[in-house]
Amino acid sequence: MGNEVLYEVSGQVAVITINRPEKRNALNAATRQGLWDAWRRFEADANARVAILTGAGEKAFCAGIDLSEFSETGMGAPPPDFLPDLGRNITISKPTIAAVRGVAYAAGWRLAQMCDLCVAGEPARFAIPEALVGRGAAWAAPLVHMIPPRVMLELLLTAQPITAQRAWEIGFVNRVVPDSEVLSAARAMAEAIVAGAPLFGAAAKRMMNAAFGVPAEEGLRAAEAIFEPVYNSADAREGPRAFHEKRKPTWLGR
Numbered sequence: 001m002g003n004e005v006l007y008e009v010s011g012q013v014a015v016i017t018i019n020r021p022e023k024r025n026a027l028n029a030a031t032r033q034g035l036w037d038a039w040r041r042f043e044a045d046a047n048a049r050v051a052i053l054t055g056a057g058e059k060a061f062c063a064g065i066d067l068s069e070f071s072e073t074g075m076g077a078p079p080p081d082f083l084p085d086l087g088r089n090i091t092i093s094k095p096t097i098a099a100v101r102g103v104a105y106a107a108g109w110r111l112a113q114m115c116d117l118c119v120a121g122e123p124a125r126f127a128i129p130e131a132l133v134g135r136g137a138a139w140a141a142p143l144v145h146m147i148p149p150r151v152m153l154e155l156l157l158t159a160q161p162i163t164a165q166r167a168w169e170i171g172f173v174n175r176v177v178p179d180s181e182v183l184s185a186a187r188a189m190a191e192a193i194v195a196g197a198p199l200f201g202a203a204a205k206r207m208m209n210a211a212f213g214v215p216a217e218e219g220l221r222a223a224e225a226i227f228e229p230v231y232n233s234a235d236a237r238e239g240p241r242a243f244h245e246k247r248k249p250t251w252l253g254r
């Protein structure tokens with residue numbers, strides 16, 4: 001992994017940092033490869049239970065694709081493996097959090113969108129600006145399941161950014177905090193997740209995907225199948241035992 005993307009683990013929390021602040025963390029070829037490497041490393045890292053994705057500097061989480069590189073290569077529609085898209089072209093079974101400072105535009109919004117949770121600084125801005133450069137925005141399609149359709153269509157057609165507060169109001173952002181507290185707030189959220197059983201976290205992600213957009217009974221049946229091994233796990237016995245003994249549980253992940 002090069003310097004364009006940094007990977008650090010503290011305790012059981014991995015922090016993946018897009019590290020091109022001089023280019024507003026725009027995604028060139030090296031950065032995209034660095035993200036592939038970082039996500040694969042996180043999924044394989046047994047010691048890391050939650051990942052935080054963020055950008056270096058204060059101005060940008062990620063300003064999108066490096067358009068200078070695009071103009072040189074003349075690329076049309078991006079290939080399926082152009083960028084790691086969690087849950088679509090790469091499987092990440094553990095919880096992920098986007099920690100957004102500054103702008104999250106175009107592919108930068110896509111990166112925040114693909115994470116499970118999102119913490120944003122008060123000055124953060126989100127936008128789908130592709131209309132202004134004539135490129136497509138197929139990546140934005142999953143937003144129709146996250147935000148109101150008319151809000152989404154306004155974002156697509158006007159290309160105007162919205163504030164972190166507005167992103168929270170429409171349900172995209174989980175928490176808005178002072179800019180200097182974004183990473184610490186994301187870490188606190190990650191530590192709260194780590195306190196729970198790891199099998200539960202992975203099952204909760206699978207249940208959300210399986211139950212979304214299907215009839216309630218179908219979603220319930222899927223959830224029962226997903227959680228059955230959790231109910232029958234060693235951790236499911238350890239949790240009540242630790243509660244009874246008034247101590248913190250020792251999770252085994254099995």
